[in-house]
Each structure stands twice: as structure tokens, then as C-alpha cells.
Amino acid sequence: RVDGARLMNDIHSTSEWGKGERWGDADTEIGMSRLSLSDTDKQARDWFHKTTTALGCKVHVDAMGNQFAVRPGLDNEAPPTYAGSHLDTQPTGGRYDGILGVTAAVEMLRVLNDNWVETAYPVGVVNWTNEEGARFPMSMTASGVWSGDIPLEKAHNLKSVIPANDTATMRSELERIGYLGDVPCSWEATRMAAHFELHIEQGPILEAENRRIGVVQGVQSYKWFTVTVRGRDAHTGATSFQHRADALLTASKMILASHKLATQHGALASTGILNLKPGSTNTVPGFVQFSLDIRAPDNETVGKTEAACKSAFSALAAGQDVVDIQTGCAPSSRQCTVDWRTDFVSPATHFHDDCISCVQAAAQDLCGSSGDEADAEVKGRDIGRWGKLMTSGAGHDTVYANKRCPASMIFVPCRDGVSHNPSEYSSPEQCVDGANVLLGAVVRYDRL
Amino acid sequence: RVDGARLMNDIHSTSEWGKGERWGDADTEIGMSRLSLSDTDKQARDWFHKTTTALGCKVHVDAMGNQFAVRPGLDNEAPPTYAGSHLDTQPTGGRYDGILGVTAAVEMLRVLNDNWVETAYPVGVVNWTNEEGARFPMSMTASGVWSGDIPLEKAHNLKSVIPANDTATMRSELERIGYLGDVPCSWEATRMAAHFELHIEQGPILEAENRRIGVVQGVQSYKWFTVTVRGRDAHTGATSFQHRADALLTASKMILASHKLATQHGALASTGILNLKPGSTNTVPGFVQFSLDIRAPDNETVGKTEAACKSAFSALAAGQDVVDIQTGCAPSSRQCTVDWRTDFVSPATHFHDDCISCVQAAAQDLCGSSGDEADAEVKGRDIGRWGKLMTSGAGHDTVYANKRCPASMIFVPCRDGVSHNPSEYSSPEQCVDGANVLLGAVVRYDRL
Ligand SMILES: NC(=O)NCCC(=O)O
């Protein structure tokens, strides 16, 4: 069993690097703003290196800055069983998303050491680079390079999405903070027997159903796009609606249309970034660029929603009233143009049965020993009232890991399903539950 | 008559300071980006000072950086008759808006000097600070301080609207570029007998009707607001539409609603600036702030449109489907909040009859002497097929000047009505027409 105080101390002490917005009065009621490859990300990485080295691991860094710490087993010819996640956060994120997964994996190393556990094979802990995709606009970038799905050069050349002065690329930032490692970033250079990841659910289901553990079977499909709308800069006071090609009005209609169409298709559509030019109160914007994130349980639904948005956006740019979006203004004699760029594709993922079984068994172990539900019906994939088999709405590095080795994940509830928000919160008990299941799953897989 | 080559040379040579986007192949087919109180604005100001001083003027600068150049007359106890405009531009503006008015006024000084004209009273040229309101979000700021409508301190403390690194205020920038003058900014400290301003129309009417000169009788009413929408940052993949308080989706509905409501009221509504937080592809934005510019011929219509937008925005923030804007999504269980801040109010303006008459007479003079229309019917306010009595859609410094002295304006056509755009264009002939009418109007007023 993990040491809860030690785990929580790791979470909160490392969260000093990259503190974000305060949301409550307590010492730890402060969110995180630790963008990938920033100065504070470097501090968190240095901690990871120092701590895992001190725990007896051999640590290496690859060409994407991924950090791998390996604790030897009895047979060190075979690849390690890994636990891990990421230490980067959203610009206004919380202290659990990613951080819980890495600190729980480090805590796992401590428990193994304290108890003089000799695993059959090595056990590893990994900190993946730029999982969030918040600064460099591909999520799970560096696990994607590791799995061979994202070309190294493409990832290295990714530019920061933050407008104005951040002209950095992933490669320039890896160099700047000293984390451009010399090991190739690939599943062949850094082999894994399996990959387990503990994460907060980031959704409301476990909490609503009062479940302690989510046994994650897979991740929904998603795609990211950058949509560019071009119109014509014009004077707001001297240009009639009819003479305008208003890129922002058109983008507003597109955002509304994407929500309508996603709802119709049973998908999600979201815009998190929007930049415009020139940005003056009395100039109709001639240029707008926005992100579009489309998600659904299966690839087909994402594809259909994408196609529906593409055709609606073209019609809206041409000034037509589609999907019931009416301006009520005199139709403009001028049109906008619209361009799409696909930034990122993450197909629906199904995790590996062996790993799901290990998580399930570890969850049964935890929940079975937790009192009045000890007699919960345990048959097949039913893990009783304390656990739930589920699919993740968010992407995770385990999606890419799963392409090259057996993998799966563990979810713990988070308050009100809130994530990517400073006030994201899981209680110490919930964090400890998850860490115990992670430990149990890794040890089980090692035996397997 | 003005010297066209000299005038065009002033326009294009001073446009070297603050060059913007190229839109055509010719040397001068480049727009302007000379934000108020920037380094390039300082260069244009230095040119103004040097040139008018060399032409024999006494130049002074007031506490808002307004530059006043005065050419003595026979009686120097009485205040000067001024011609002027502004040398600042939009971030993606053209080389005529404001610039034509100042350079034509400087050309007027040259014509008076070349012809040894002694005016009855002094004649002045003024370059007003931050007319555009593009960097500091009040248009005609410094003429508004001069007229006593805007408190000096409020203007000095205006912050740049450009996000990220521009933390400047008007006062800090005036100091930095050396244009915080020691004369108080007021109509009592710098007296004016009258104020004339030549400007490009910035709309399509003169061109469409094939008129050479607009005799401007007044300016429509307008108001600027900053609208702030607050929702909740949330994960785009793990948060159902129902669990969201999406500030950007809500702002998109508001922008659409403002267009619908403005159309219903016979007004204009425009959003030129929109900023959001946190700005990450996979985070639903919890914060959006946007500008709203409402205009109409009369104050009442602006007020009604404002009231209609206020009530619609509140309803939209509360998740209601109003003015036929339906998301089609399951109604969200979470609401956004909306706040309004009024940034700027410019009521409808009617210029002074004496000044309108001087412009009209000068226009008749020009148009009457221009060939086949020499016999154009000239009666009452009808100035023949070459001219047009009109109202300005855009605000101008003359609005504030008109509060403290007789004032009016002269418009010349601009291609396709395009303004606040790099490709804004008036032909040399059009510029020269306007400069001749400006000269004629000022001389006529001096005699009056
Ligand atoms: N878990 C998480 O927030 N990952 C970021 C990738 C995504 O957008 O789903």
C-alpha cells in the first residue's frame, strides 16, 4: 500500500513550480500554469530526474524530452513495465491532471524499495512531454513520436500557439531547457513491456455514481483543426452590413453551427483558441483563426461531424443561412473564404485486455478490502459497486503507448467532473486509491 | 490652388514612417500601421514640427500631445482659423485616413506663403493625438480632452488594447516619445476661431454617385462598449455540452444577436476586438472579452439598440434562446455572466452653418470651374451634381472641435468606400480636389 502523506506531499511540493490561479483559501487551493518546456516544466523535470535517480533508477531522456526512469528487476533483458503520465499542465490547469499519474508512479517506486520488492522484470516510470497540447498544438505529442505515429521533425517544428512573443518551437525549447536527449525517441530505442497510467477522470461519471475506481477500456476518437476565415478589414462606422465581409461575424456563426451539428451527430465540438486581426474597436476584422476540437466515441461519427461542419462553414462563409443560423441582416454582397488545416488526429482506442484485467484485479483488491462492499458481486468484468468499466473522453499518452505494448488506465473521480480548470480537485483518499490500484496493476503485470 | 505633386509627395514620403501591409505592386501601394504614440508616430510628429516651423509657424504642444502650428495674420489677438486632422492610423490602415487632412493643411500653409497671402487673422494647422482610438480605446481622445468632454486624467490613464506586452498608457507613451507638452489641453488655452477638416469619405456614396466633394453637415451617433463574458474553463473532451458554461459559444451568440438587433433598429453593431482565456485547443474558454461599437444617425436609435443588446445578452448568458438564436444543444445546466463597460460615447453632431457654407462655396468654386458642369444649378444647399451634402458614418476630431467653435468637414471619395484597410485609396486628383476646397473654406472663413 502507498504512503498517502508522501504522495500528497509530492503532488503539492512539485506544484510550487508553475503555480497558477488561486481558487480557494487553503495553501494548496491554487491551480497550475506549467506549460510544456517552460522554465517551470524544467524545474519539475529536474525533480523527476533527481528523485528517481535517488531511488536507484537509471534515467534517460529521448529526443522529445521524454524522461524514463528504470528500476532493475531480476531479469533485465526484458523490457520494463511502465507507469507514468505527464508533468505539463494547461495554462489554467489544476494540480492533478498528469501530475497525479507521475507522482503516483514515483510513489510506486518508493513502496517497492521500502518493501525490498524484487520484480521479475524491470519497472519504469515515464514523464511524457507536451501531453496537453496546450502550448504546442498536438496533444500527446511525444508519446506519439515514441510510437511512430508522429514524425520527429514535425513534432520538433511545432510552434507555440501563444500569440505575440512566443516564437518558440518544441525543438528550440527542448534545447533551451536542456532536455533534448540523445536517445532516439522511439518504441524500439526505449522498449516497454506494458504501460499503465493513473489519471483523474476529468468527467462527472465516477462521482455521480459514487464509484472509487474507473477501469479504463479505451479512449474516444478526436480530431483537431485550425479554421481560418478571411474577409475584409473595413470601417465599423462607414461600412453598411451589406458592404462587409466580416470574418468575426462569420466565425461566430461557424462556432454556433459546429455546436448544432455536433449535437445532431452525438459528438462534441469545441473552440478553445480564437485570434483575429487587426484587433481595433472600429475595424471590422478581416481575419479570424480558431481551433476546432471534434470528439465522439467512434471515428465514423467524428468524420461525419467534420464533414457536416466543412459544408456548413463553406455555406456560411459564402453568406448563406444554413443550419438555421440567420443573421437577419441584408445579405452581404461580399463573401468570406474559409480554410481548414488538420492539426491532430487521435482515432478511437481500445486498450489491451491483459492490462485491463490487471487494473480490474487491483481495483477488486482495493475495493474488496474496503468494508461493507467486500461482498460485492465479482464476476466477469463487473467489479462491483466501487468500480466502473469506462471510456475516456480525454486523450492520454496511453493511447500511443497502447500501439506498441499492452496498456491501460485507471481513473479516480474528480470533483464535479471539472478539469482544465484551476479548481480541479481529487481528495487525498481518491488519489491514494488510484495510486494503490496503479501499484497493484504494475506488480500484477510484472508477475504475468 | 494647391500644388498636387507637393501634396502627394508629403502623403507618400511621410507614409514611410509606419509602413503596413503591401496590397499592390506600385511603390505607394502599401498600407499604414502607425499606432498612436508609437515610434513611427513620433517620426511623423517630428516632421510636422519641423515642416510647419520652417513655413514660419509658431508651434506648440499640449498635455495630450496635440500639435498646433500657427501662421500669423494681420490681427493676432483673435484666435486662428484651423485646418487639421490626425497622423495616427489603424493597425492595418491606409495612407489617406487622417494623413490627407494634415498634409492638405500643411499644403495650405505653403500656398498661402507662396502667394504672399496675408490673412485677416492667424491660420492654424493641428495634428490631433489618437483620433483612431485603435491603440487607446477612445476615438478622438485628445480633441475630446481639448473640448472638455473627456477628463485629462482619464485620457492619460487609457491603457493600450493590444494584449500581451503593451502595458503602456497614453501618458507613459507621451512622455516616452517626448510629446507631453506643457500647454494645458483645453479650448481655453488653445483657442480656435473655427476648425475645418478634410477627410476621405470612408464610405461608398460619393464614388457611387460620381460626386467630387462631400459637404459634411454632421456625424452620426456612436457608443463603444467592452463586454465581458465569464463561464467556466472545462475539458473539451470530457465535458458534455450540458455541463459547460462556454464563454466563447455565448459570446458568438451575442455577436450574432447584436447584428440582428442592429438590423432591426436601423443601426450598425460591430465587434473588432475579441480576447479569450485561457486559449488552449482542449479547454472550453471560461473568459471572453469583446468590443461592441453601436452606431446610428440619432442618439435615440443607438440607445434603443444598446438596450436591446443588453437584454438579449443577459438572456443568452443565462442560456435562453432569444432573438431566434438556437444552439440545438441540450440546455446547459450552467450559466455564464455578462458585464458591460461603456468606453466611449459620441452623440450625433451637427456642424456649424457658417462653416458648412464656407465649404459649400469653396466646393462650388472648384466644381464650377471644372468644365462641363460649370452651369450646374447652384441654389440653396444644392451644390450641383459634383457635390453632395452628407452625414459622416465615422467620428472625427471636428465633432469635438465643433463643441467649442464653428466647424465642419470636407469629404472626398475613396475607392469602393474602403477604409481601415491597407488598400484604402483616393486618387491624386481626388486628394487635390479636397485640398483646394479646404484652402478655399479656410480663406473664406478668415474673411467672414
Ligand atoms: N488528459 C488530457 O487532458 N489530455 C489532453 C489531451 C486531450 O485533449 O484530451
Ligand SMILES: NC(=O)NCCC(=O)O
Ligand atoms: N475617421 C475615423 O476613422 N475615425 C475613427 C473614429 C471612428 O471610429 O469613427
